[in-house]
Structure formats: C-alpha cells, structure tokens
Amino acid sequence: MLAGIALVAVAEPPAPLPSEIVSSEWCETIGNRLFSVSAEFCEESGLRPSSATSIEGRALMRFERPPQLPRRSASIDGASRSPRIMMIGGIHGDELTSVSIVFKWMERLNRADASQLHWLIIPLANPDGLLMRPAQRMxxxxxxxxxxxxxxxWSDKAMRYWVGRTRKDPRRFPGRVPVSEPETRWLQEEITKFRPDVIVSIHAPYGVLDFDGPAEEPKRFGRLRLNRLGVYPGSLGNYGGVHKGVPVITIELPHATRMPSARDQEAIWQDMIKWIRQNFVPANLT
Ligand SMILES: [Zn+2]
Incomplete structure (x- = not known):
C-alpha cells in the first residue's frame, strides 16, 4: 500500500540497482532451509540477483557461466558456438531436492566436459514457496x-483442465491469465534473452525423466528412465518444448525432501552431460 502511495507522489522512482553478488543474507536463509546447501558455497557460487523479484520481494537469482574454450576454437566464430544450457530448480517450492541438487551440480561446472558449455543456472525459481512453513508447491x-x-x-485449456481434470486442486491453479506471476514472467524473459539450446528443469518426486521438443530423447540419466508424463497447458515443457522448439528435459528426482545418494547425483549428472555433448556440441569442439 505504501509503495502505491509513493508511486503516485513520485512519477518515476529510480529503479533500485541490483547488488553485484548474492547477499549473505539470501544464502543464509537458503542454507538454513536446505540441509544440503552450504551458505558458504552459495556466497561463492557466483549467483547474482536479476532485476526481478518474487511476489514477496525476494531476489530471483541467476548464474551465467560462458564456455571456457581452448584458444584455438574460441577464435572460430559461429561454427564453434557452444551449446547454451539453461538449468532451473525449485519452480515448485515444496520440491526441496530440486533446489539442492542444482547447487551440488554447480560445483561440477569447471570439469572439462561441462566447461565448454554456456550455462545459465537458476537454482530457485520460486523462493517464496520454498520458504513458507510448510514449503508449498505454488x-x-x-x-x-x-x-x-x-x-x-492456455486460454482454451488451462482453466478447463484445472476445473475438469484436477477438480480445482489448489496446488495446480494456473492463475487467472497466462504469465500473471512475476516469477513466470522472469523465466520467460530469461529464456528469450539467453536463447537456450536445451532447458533442464528439475522436479520431484516421480523418479523419471520427461522430455518435450525436438532432439534425440534421452533414455535414461542414472537410474531415472524416460517416462513421458504428458503435456499440460501452461507448463514449461509445453512452453519451451512444444511452443518455442527448445528441447526441455524434466528431471524428476525420486524424493522431494531426501537427496539422491552422492553416487546417484553423479550418475545423473554424467549421463546428462553425455547426452548434451552427443546432441548439441558441434564436432569442432569435441
Ligand atoms: Zn514439480
């Protein structure tokens, strides 16, 4: 309410400058909520606040890491363009492992097989949902x-689907209009600006892989096997994979609150990188 009054009094308030790096307060809050995420790593991770915030005013964080190419291929433009991989965790706030595992995988980006890729990482797309007590999906x-x-x-089907198929399940409410939420708007803007070749979206707890869009579908990452869950009005898989033509891999971890073992985290990561390299890395970079 106060913000509304201030906006009337001052025609164009200067936009707040986003701070350069992730705040220790943000990292402490997330570290306290997620057993597997250390506040120290979070602070050193290179995460930066975007200009967007959640409904409750929390910073929406991103980390972009350009490819670390050997000098000879870096000089070849165009043909050697590295694949752009966008990874998103925590769209659903009660799927805690989907956030933690993105932090775990951020520790692997400097390995040789991942360092040639151009990464955009959003570990927590729905901070408000994660930080509610209890955490909530929406x-x-x-x-x-x-x-x-x-x-x-969306206009044709989203509301009809919600009423008819989910019987107005509040956990699956699509909003009154498409892209009504700042978090969704921001994700769409990031997709438009970054132009990913692949989107990797992490969820839980179905313990499978899902895939939408062009490209050779992966059969399995670690113990997770491909099992198409279907296309829903308003989903990221539908938006990216069907509408924008960007392959969307959905990794459904087996539990929402219990992390896969270190070995399983590694197996999923390795198979994912292998699939990305086989399908998206140009021959002159391999
Ligand atoms: Zn989910």
Whole structure:
C-alpha cells in the first residue's frame, strides 16, 4: 500500500540497482532451509540477483557461466558456438531436492566436459514457496508456476483442465491469465534473452525423466528412465518444448525432501552431460 502511495507522489522512482553478488543474507536463509546447501558455497557460487523479484520481494537469482574454450576454437566464430544450457530448480517450492541438487551440480561446472558449455543456472525459481512453513508447491499468490507459462493453448485449456481434470486442486491453479506471476514472467524473459539450446528443469518426486521438443530423447540419466508424463497447458515443457522448439528435459528426482545418494547425483549428472555433448556440441569442439 505504501509503495502505491509513493508511486503516485513520485512519477518515476529510480529503479533500485541490483547488488553485484548474492547477499549473505539470501544464502543464509537458503542454507538454513536446505540441509544440503552450504551458505558458504552459495556466497561463492557466483549467483547474482536479476532485476526481478518474487511476489514477496525476494531476489530471483541467476548464474551465467560462458564456455571456457581452448584458444584455438574460441577464435572460430559461429561454427564453434557452444551449446547454451539453461538449468532451473525449485519452480515448485515444496520440491526441496530440486533446489539442492542444482547447487551440488554447480560445483561440477569447471570439469572439462561441462566447461565448454554456456550455462545459465537458476537454482530457485520460486523462493517464496520454498520458504513458507510448510514449503508449498505454488508461489505466494497460490499459483502453480508450472501451469502459468504463456502457451498457445492456455486460454482454451488451462482453466478447463484445472476445473475438469484436477477438480480445482489448489496446488495446480494456473492463475487467472497466462504469465500473471512475476516469477513466470522472469523465466520467460530469461529464456528469450539467453536463447537456450536445451532447458533442464528439475522436479520431484516421480523418479523419471520427461522430455518435450525436438532432439534425440534421452533414455535414461542414472537410474531415472524416460517416462513421458504428458503435456499440460501452461507448463514449461509445453512452453519451451512444444511452443518455442527448445528441447526441455524434466528431471524428476525420486524424493522431494531426501537427496539422491552422492553416487546417484553423479550418475545423473554424467549421463546428462553425455547426452548434451552427443546432441548439441558441434564436432569442432569435441
Ligand atoms: Zn514439480
């Protein structure tokens, strides 16, 4: 309310400058919530606040890491363009492992097989949902962000699906209009600006892989096998994979609150990198 009054009094308030790096307060909050995430690593991770914030005003964090190419291939433009990989965790706030595992995988980006890729990493797309007690799937306004993307079938189907198929399950409310939520709007903007070749979206607890869009589908990452879950109006898989033509891999971890073993985390990561390299890395970079 106060913000509204201030906006009337001052025609164009200067936009707050985003701070350069992730705040220790943000990292402490996340570290306290997630057993597997250390505040120290979070602070040193290179995460930076975007200009967008969640409904409750929390910074939406991103980390971009350009490819570390050997000098000879870096000089060949165009043909050696490194694949751009966008990884998103925590769209659903109650899937805690989907955030923690992204932090774990960020520790592997400097390995030789991952360092040639151009990464955009968003470990926590729905901070408000994660930080509620108890954590909730939806954002602070009760919208399922993974049903709020601006897919061509949204107006026709999203509300009908929610009423008819989910019987108005509040956990799957798609919003009143597509892309009504700041978190979804921000994710769509990041996709438009970054132009990923692949989007990797992490969820739990179905213990499978799902895939939408062009490209050779992966059969398994670690113990997770491909099992298509279907296409939903307003989902990221539908938006990216079907509408924008960007392959979307959905990794459904087996538990929402219990992390896969270190060995399973590694197996999923290795198979994922192998699949990305086989399908998206140009021959002159391999
Ligand atoms: Zn989910």
């Amino acid at each position: 954002n602070a306004r009760g919208v399922d962000l993974n049903r709020n993307f601006d897919t061509p079938d």
